[in-house]
């Protein structure tokens with residue numbers, strides 16, 4: 061089976077409206093100039109800007125897909141500072157759900173992550189669910205137990221048709237923003253396990269894109285993306301400038317062309 065990739069940038073709490081516009085315009089020019097992109101349609105490029113930039117990117121996003129960094133599970137009401145699926149309509153196609161910073165800094169629980177996935181799907185967004193173990197859990201030998209608990213709780217009550225519309229990102233918490241990347245073998249091992257868990261939930265488990273995230277950079281992208289069960293990357297720091305982000309995209313062009 062030929063590989064397909066999703067290369068996604070999570071900008072977190074970075075970039076003003078003007079900076080977001082500049083980035084997307086420059087990125088689109090680079091994509092347009094690149095013969096590899098024109099030759100294959102197997103690399104999807106995606107960025108998650110802050111909410112304040114979403115409207116400004118409407119109409120200029122070109123080949124770059126736009127996602128929201130969060131979504132609330134209710135459509136409206138007294139939920140100060142939350143963002144409704146109705147507000148994101150026509151501004152985003154993807155939504156990040158359960159990012160480790162939401163879980164660890166803002167105390168987001170699996171039960172709410174599950175509700176957010178259901179709401180996102182109801183409103184036709186593609187949920188990009190993030191899961192991953194902490195350093196403590198890895199060192200205690202509990203990586204697989206944690207991954208299984210997150211998959212089971214976050215996907216609770218979802219039909220196989222619903223699961224088939226999702227993307228899952230494995231982001232070991234100890235590798236996020238630390239410069240410590242999982243080795244390609246460590247990442248592959250967990251991805252293969254996630255694939256196995258998904259096999260119990262849907263016949264189309266091989267087609268669900270599984271992204272790796274955690275200190276992905278131009279220097280390590282090729283080795284990570286070459287792993288069998290890795291279908292792309294979710295990139296924080298290295299997605300904030302066009303050059304390194306595009307270098308990672310270029311690595312994926314080379315691998316899909318092999």
Ligand code: 13P
Pocket residue numbers: 070159231235236237238239273274275276294295296297298
């Ligand atoms: P870094 O690439 O900065 O480690 O961040 C990863 C991440 O959290 C992407 O969602």
